[in-house]
Amino acid sequence: MTARISRTSRSAQVAMVIAALGLIVLAAAPWWAGRADLRLLGEIYLYLSLAMLWNLMAGYAGLVSVGQQAYVGFGGYMLFALTMFAGLHPILAILAGGVLAALLSVPIAALIFRLKGAYFAIGTWVMAEVFRLSFAQASSLGGGSGSSLPVDVVKSFAASRSGREALSYWLALGAAVVVIACVYLFLRSNRGLALTAIRDSEVAAAGLGINIWRTKLEVYVVTSAFTAIIGGLIFLQKLRISPDAAFSVNDWTAFVIFIVVIGGIGTLEGPIIGTILFFLLRETLADLGTTYLIVLGLVAIGIMLKAPKGVWGLIRSRFDLELFPLSYRVKSDNSDKGA
Amino acid sequence: MDWISAIVQGTLLGGLYALFAAGLSLIFGVMRLVNIAHGDLIVLAAYMGLSTTVMLGIHPFVALLIVAPAMAGIGYVLQRGILNRTLGDDILPPLLVTFGLSVILQNALLEAYSADPQKMNAGVIETASVPVGGLTLGVLPLLTFAIAVAVIAGLQFIFYRTSLGRAFRATSDNSDIAQLMGLNKAHVFGMAMALALAVTAIAGILLGVRTSFDPSVGGARLIFGFEAVIIGGLGNLWGTLAGGVILGVAQTLGAKIDPGWQLLAGHIAFLVVLAVRPQGLFPRVAH
Amino acid sequence: MPKPVLSLHKLDAHYGDFQALFGVDMDIAAGEVVAIIGANGAGKTTLLRSIAGLLKNQAAQVTYQGDAIGALRADLVAHKGIALVPEGRQLFPSLSVEENLQIGAHTGRAGPWSLDKVYGLFPILKERKDQASTTLSGGQQQMVAIGRALMANPDVILFDEISLGLAPVIIKSIYDVLPNIVGDGMTALIVEQDISKALSVSSRVYCLQEGRVSLTGATNTISRDDITRAYFGVGA
Numbered sequence: 022m023t024a025r026i027s028r029t030s031r032s033a034q035v036a037m038v039i040a041a042l043g044l045i046v047l048a049a050a051p052w053w054a055g056r057a058d059l060r061l062l063g064e065i066y067l068y069l070s071l072a073m074l075w076n077l078m079a080g081y082a083g084l085v086s087v088g089q090q091a092y093v094g095f096g097g098y099m100l101f102a103l104t105m106f107a108g109l110h111p112i113l114a115i116l117a118g119g120v121l122a123a124l125l126s127v128p129i130a131a132l133i134f135r136l137k138g139a140y141f142a143i144g145t146w147v148m149a150e151v152f153r154l155s156f157a158q159a160s161s162l163g164g165g166s167g168s169s170l171p172v173d174v175v176k177s178f179a180a181s182r183s184g185r186e187a188l189s190y191w192l193a194l195g196a197a198v199v200v201i202a203c204v205y206l207f208l209r210s211n212r213g214l215a216l217t218a219i220r221d222s223e224v225a226a227a228g229l230g231i232n233i234w235r236t237k238l239e240v241y242v243v244t245s246a247f248t249a250i251i252g253g254l255i256f257l258q259k260l261r262i263s264p265d266a267a268f269s270v271n272d273w274t275a276f277v278i279f280i281v282v283i284g285g286i287g288t289l290e291g292p293i294i295g296t297i298l299f300f301l302l303r304e305t306l307a308d309l310g311t312t313y314l315i316v317l318g319l320v321a322i323g324i325m326l327k328a329p330k331g332v333w334g335l336i337r338s339r340f341d342l343e344l345f346p347l348s349y350r351v352k353s354d355n356s357d358k359g360a
Numbered sequence: 361m362d363w364i365s366a367i368v369q370g371t372l373l374g375g376l377y378a379l380f381a382a383g384l385s386l387i388f389g390v391m392r393l394v395n396i397a398h399g400d401l402i403v404l405a406a407y408m409g410l411s412t413t414v415m416l417g418i419h420p421f422v423a424l425l426i427v428a429p430a431m432a433g434i435g436y437v438l439q440r441g442i443l444n445r446t447l448g449d450d451i452l453p454p455l456l457v458t459f460g461l462s463v464i465l466q467n468a469l470l471e472a473y474s475a476d477p478q479k480m481n482a483g484v485i486e487t488a489s490v491p492v493g494g495l496t497l498g499v500l501p502l503l504t505f506a507i508a509v510a511v512i513a514g515l516q517f518i519f520y521r522t523s524l525g526r527a528f529r530a531t532s533d534n535s536d537i538a539q540l541m542g543l544n545k546a547h548v549f550g551m552a553m554a555l556a557l558a559v560t561a562i563a564g565i566l567l568g569v570r571t572s573f574d575p576s577v578g579g580a581r582l583i584f585g586f587e588a589v590i591i592g593g594l595g596n597l598w599g600t601l602a603g604g605v606i607l608g609v610a611q612t613l614g615a616k617i618d619p620g621w622q623l624l625a626g627h628i629a630f631l632v633v634l635a636v637r638p639q640g641l642f643p644r645v646a647h
Numbered sequence: 648m649p650k651p652v653l654s655l656h657k658l659d660a661h662y663g664d665f666q667a668l669f670g671v672d673m674d675i676a677a678g679e680v681v682a683i684i685g686a687n688g689a690g691k692t693t694l695l696r697s698i699a700g701l702l703k704n705q706a707a708q709v710t711y712q713g714d715a716i717g718a719l720r721a722d723l724v725a726h727k728g729i730a731l732v733p734e735g736r737q738l739f740p741s742l743s744v745e746e747n748l749q750i751g752a753h754t755g756r757a758g759p760w761s762l763d764k765v766y767g768l769f770p771i772l773k774e775r776k777d778q779a780s781t782t783l784s785g786g787q788q789q790m791v792a793i794g795r796a797l798m799a800n801p802d803v804i805l806f807d808e809i810s811l812g813l814a815p816v817i818i819k820s821i822y823d824v825l826p827n828i829v830g831d832g833m834t835a836l837i838v839e840q841d842i843s844k845a846l847s848v849s850s851r852v853y854c855l856q857e858g859r860v861s862l863t864g865a866t867n868t869i870s871r872d873d874i875t876r877a878y879f880g881v882g883a
Contacts (some may be wrong), residue, residue, distance in 0.1 A: 085455050087396070132631060135638040136590070138451040139394030143586045144634075147627055150583060154624040270579060275463055282456055311467040318464035325457050326445055523749075529741040530750050536701055537737045542725035542754035542799065 033345065047194060051187035063190045063258060065300055066197035070251045071273065072280040072292035073200050074244045079278075080287035081208065081216050082240040085138075087274050088145025091152040092122050092245045094267030096252025098156055101262055104174040106161070111178045112192070115253030122249030126242045134234065134241075146270065153268035167263025175260065189258050196254055200247055205289060205345055207243075212236065220287070282321045285331025289345040294333050365495050366612045372497070374608030375505030376570065378601040379563035380585030381592075382511060383556035385600050388589070390528045390552040391447060396458040399582030400465040401557060405431050405564025406573050407473055410480050420480045420569050428561040435557030439550040447549075462578065469575035477572035486569065504566050508604070511559055512597050518555070519597075528552055580623075587630040593640025602642060606633075652677040652834055653698070653729075653803055658708045658717075660690070660697045667693040669858045675803070680835045682845035682866070685855035686878060691838040692734055694855070695805045698836075699731040700724035711803070726754050730801035734808045734838075736792040738780040745776040747791050751798030758800025759831055765794035768824055786817035793821070793828070803834045810841050822848060842874065856880050 050062060071093070078084040099118030103109045109117060133144040157165045179185035207213050215236050252273075256262050266272070276299065284295020299317075306313040328335055380402060387393050395401075405427055412423035442461075446453035488499040519525040531538040531548045539545055567573060567581070584607060592603025607626050614625020633641065651674035660668040668690045675681055685691050696702045698709055700721035709717035716724055730751075738747050748765055766773040769790040775783060780791055789809055796804055810818040818841070825848050829835045839845035846852060846866050854862035854877040862869070862877030 079452070083451075085452060087459065132634055135634055139396075139455050140586070140590065142396070142455055143394065143583065146579070147583055147587065147630060150580075151624065151627045151631070154620075154627070158620055158624075271463070275459070278456065278459060282460075286452065286456075311471045314467040315464050315471075318460040318467070322442070322457050322460040322464075325453050325460070326442070329453060523753075526742060526746055526750055527753070530739045533739040533741050534737060536721070537733060537739070538750075539701070539721035540699060540725055540731050540733070541750050541795070542722045543750075544720070544722045 036345075044198070048191070051183075051190055056186065059186055059190050060258070061300070061304075063193040065296060066193040067251055067255050067258075068276065068280065068299070069292060069296040070197045070200040071248065071277045072284070072296055073197075073204050073289075074247050074251070075274075075277045076281045076286060076289075076292045077204050077207070078240060078244050080281065080291070081213075081220055082237050083220055084237060084241060085142045086145040087142045087270065087278070088147070088149035089244075089248050089277070090268045090270055090273035091145070091149035092126070092248035093252035093255065093273040094149070094152055094156065094264070095122055095125070096249030096254075097256035097262050097267045098159075098162060099249065100253040100256055101162060101168065101170060104177075105171060111174060111257060115250055115257065118253045119246040119250040123242050123246035126245035127238075130238050130241045134237070149268055149270065153264045156267065157264040163263070165264060167261065167266070170257075170260045170262075178257070189254065192254055192257070196251060200251075201289075201293075203247070208289065212239070216240065279317050279321050281331075283324055283331055285333030286329070288330065288333050288337075290333045290337075291331050294336075295331065298332065363613075363616070366616045367609055368495055368497065369501065370609030370612035371605050372501035372505045372608070373612060374588075374601070374605030375501075375508035376563070376566055376604070377584045377588045377607050378508045378604030379504075379511060379559065379566065380581050381588035381600045381604055382508075382515060382597065383559045383563070384582075384585045385589050385595070385597060386515060386556045386559070387552055389595050390532050391549050392532075393443065393447065393454050394458075395443075396455065396582065397462040397465055397578075398458075398560070398585060399580065400462045400469075400578035401431070401434075401560050402564045402567060402581045403469065403573060403575060403578040404465055405557075405561040406480070406568035407469055407478070407575075408561075409565045409568050410473075410478055413480055420482050420565050424561060424565050427565060428558045431557040431561040431564075432554040435553035435555075435560075436550040438557075439553035440546055443553065444546050444549055466575050466578060473575065475574055475576070477574045478568070479572040480565070480568040482569040500570060504570070507562065507566065508601060511562060512601050515555075515559070516597055524551060584626070587626065590640055591630055591633045593643035595644035596640075596642050599640060599642030599644075603640070606641075651675055652712060653836075654710045655694075655698075656708050656710065658694075658697060658704060660693045660702050660704060662693070662702075667858055668697070671855075671858070671860055673853060673860070675834060675836065677802075677834055678832045679851060680829050680837065680849045682849035682852045683836060683838045683855060684840070684842050684845055684852060684874070684878065685861075687840075688857075689855040690858040691855055692807055693858075695731060695807050695836065695838055698724075698805060699729060701731075725799060726756075728756060728800075728802040729805065730796035730799045730803070731805040732792050732796045732807060732809060734811060736785075736788045738788055738791055738795075740779065740781045742780060743777050744772055744780050744783065744791055747780050748772075748794050748798050751795035752800075754799050756800040760797040760800050762798070765797060768797075768827060769794060784817075785813050786821070789813060789817075789821060797828065801833065803836070804828070806835065806837045806839075808838055808840065810839065810844060818844065842878075854878060 047062070050059060054062065071089070075086070075089055078086055096115065096118040099121060100111060100114050103114035103117055104111055129148055133141060133148060136144040156162060162168055175185065179188050208216070219233050219236060252267075256267070280295035280299045281292050282295070283298055284293065285291030302317065303313070306316060324331055380399070384395065384398050387395060408427045408430060409420050409423045412418065412426050413420050416423070442457060443454065446457045482500070485499055485503070489496045490499060490502070519528060527538070527543050527548050530541065531543055531545055535545045538548070587607050588603035589600055590603070591606050592599030592601070606629060610629035611622050611626040615622035653675040655671050655673040658668050658671040659666060671694065683691050683694065693702065697704055697717070700716070700719050700723065704717040706715040706718040709715070711727060711729065714727070716727065739750065742750065745762070748762060771787060772790055772794060775787065780788065783791065793809070809821060813821070822844055837845055837849060849866050852864065852866050852869060853860055854874060856877060857880070861880065862873060
């Protein structure tokens with residue numbers, strides 16, 4: 022009997038096949054789903070993307086931000102500004118918003134990385150407030166009351182309403198797939214391993230010659246760019262933007278944090294499970310309004326205290342499953358071929 | 361003269377911000393905890409003040425005799441029941457648990473009091489003013505500033521002159537060794553949170569007398585308090601007062617230029633300090 | 648032997664997955680001064696931390712005056728009358744010298760020790776009472792650490808490596824005052840790497856090796872060869 026070390030597992034292979042089949046079914050949704058369902062699914066993909074990105078920052082890089090709404094709103098506003106004033110196609114405007122967010126995030130990081138731990142968190146919130154107040158001053162974008170995406174811009178995106186809805190659905194689905202793939206491949210890369218080393222012990226990682234500040238900066242910049250792109254897609258669905266909606270701490274940070282915490286922070290599967298649970302809860306409890314948010318807060322606190330690795334952590338400890346093969350595992354192998 | 365007036369008004373406003381900050385600074389100093397729900401607790405205190413004044417028909421300042429002990433009790437129970445369990449090397453649990461608490465508090469207040477803005481009625485003191493060297497200063501802002509100075513002096517006294525303060529400092533230095541002295545860490549932290557929320561009660565009542573408030577304004581109060589702490593320098597209560605004053609002056613000067621610039625100017629002052637002096641203007645001298 | 652004041656019963660102490668002590672038995676009589684010696688990593692500090700409550704064990708593994716205290720929190724152990732002078736002094740840097748001593752009296756236990764008596768034992772501390780504890784020399788810091796433990800008026804005092812990092816002349820002056828401390832009938836456990844110092848003040852000795860008791864007996868009946876063998880685990 023020999024042992025070999027491998028990253029793949031049976032459950033991961035099964036998950037890949039199911040995911041591929043599921044993706045095909047979901048991609049065909051414009052043909053089988055109603056208008057409201059399509060919209061809901063699109064929203065789910067975008068929240069899933071935000072949760073993946075926030076999890077990468079907080080769960081892996083230790084950058085616990087409560088100010089990612091800065092980039093969601095920025096991406097949304099760039100969609101409006103670049104289509105209205107620079108005449109860019111909406112998709113190009115959204116991508117350009119991502120690039121601009123990346124550029125902007127570097128000096129911001131230089132400032133707020135001076136704050137440690139929880140103070141970093143509140144610093145990111147201050148930044149988001151600066152964004153909100155600044156865009157509220159921009160009278161050409163409607164100031165405090167915001168503005169709607171002009172009809173000709175909407176038409177340039179897709180001629181018919183159903184065409185527009187299908188296209189923004191596919192963009193949302195595509196964004197979620199790209200974000201999940203990028204986060205997964207990043208975590209498997211040497212950079213990702215460095216990040217895990219930092220999470221496990223900053224001192225030890227520094228001893229191994231990993232430049233902690235630089236690695237965290239890279240994560241922050243890339244996450245900010247993607248978050249802005251998702252923000253652009255969110256407001257492409259909404260077609261209307263205002264400072265309060267764009268930079269809402271509840272919508273773009275509180276919900277995202279709840280999704281990740283409930284699903285399992287610091288795991289790749291966590292945000293997926295969390296998003297599914299979040300929307301199940303929302304669709305069943307949404308009529309309760311504020312009570313729903315209170316329940317959500319209680320569930321998150323309970324999970325943080327009792328099961329800090331979330332629902333996915335509970336599942337994994339019971340069944341030893343891993344859908345995204347990240348960790349190495351030692352396998353016993355009874356065949357002669359074992360290497 | 362207008363500008364001088366703005367600076368003086370800003371200074372007095374800074375007293376209120378220092379009160380927002382003092383509790384935050386205290387609990388960070390003792391247990392390295394940053395409470396994201398701090399602003400919402402200030403708002404909770406304001407609503408408790410409102411209910412007390414309405415139900416008992418008493419002046420808001422008298423209501424403080426009920427609200428401050430009540431908030432202290434909430435603080436002690438909160439710390440021992442929940443927050444103590446989140447403390448450790450990992451910063452995530454305290455951050456996320458207090459964040460969850462913030463959302464719960466906001467929505468519970470929304471449920472109980474609706475989103476309509478409320479205000480406490482403090483009677484003639486709200487409009488009374490005194491002429492000082494050519495300026496007309498409101499009695500309420502002056503009183504707020506005086507209370508802030510008194511509160512910080514009081515906290516300073518507790519911290520450095522009483523056995524409770526000694527226990528705070530010892531536990532903060534090294535909680536294992538403090539336990540060897542017979543100090544129960546959980547109780548010491550509970551007392552620190554009780555004291556912090558008693559101060560929060562004062563801040564909440566003064567907030568509710570000064571302006572109208574609704575359940576959503578807690579986040580901004582947390583940010584103002586946080587900015588005052590960082591501008592002043594971590595671990596220095598008098599520095600926190602100075603930080604509050606700088607923030608208040610920046611805001612009133614910003615508002616003088618353009619009303620839309622009030623909050624932005626405060627944030628910019630904070631970011632400038634962070635850029636040129638990240639340890640704050642008056643950091644505690646290391647022993 | 649009279650009824651022991653402090654006993655360990657098959658004490659297995661763990662740090663996470665790492666086991667530091669294996670079935671250690673020990674009986675300490677009231678008023679005894681017992682030395683615990685052993686090489687680095689033998690488990691001496693773990694033993695003291697277990698008694699003081701900084702490491703949790705099963706309740707019955709540590710008994711004190713008839714009570715099972717193995718699972719008790721450290722602050723409750725302190726209230727019962729066990730004080731630890733920790734390795735490396737570990738004074739509170741935010742507290743002045745006098746405050747460090749005052750906080751030692753937090754348990755409020757009655758007894759002979761007071762601020763004046765500690766200052767009588769270590770007069771230099773009275774001169775330095777308002778200074779920050781970090782400004783003192785290593786020897787003076789050790790005096791504060793000992794004084795802080797005495798302020799609790801403990802029945803049992805645990806000393807962890809009081810000579811570590813100190814100059815020989817300072818070590819000698821501290822060991823010279825030890826009889827004044829334990830003379831009042833206080834029970835003491837002294838963990839030391841400096842074997843001769845430990846043996847000079849104690850009546851009985853335990854030697855630990857890799858988490859197990861490898862030798863025990865009255866100080867005056869044990870030979871240096873026995874100790875060398877028990878210390879290093881090799882035939883001498």
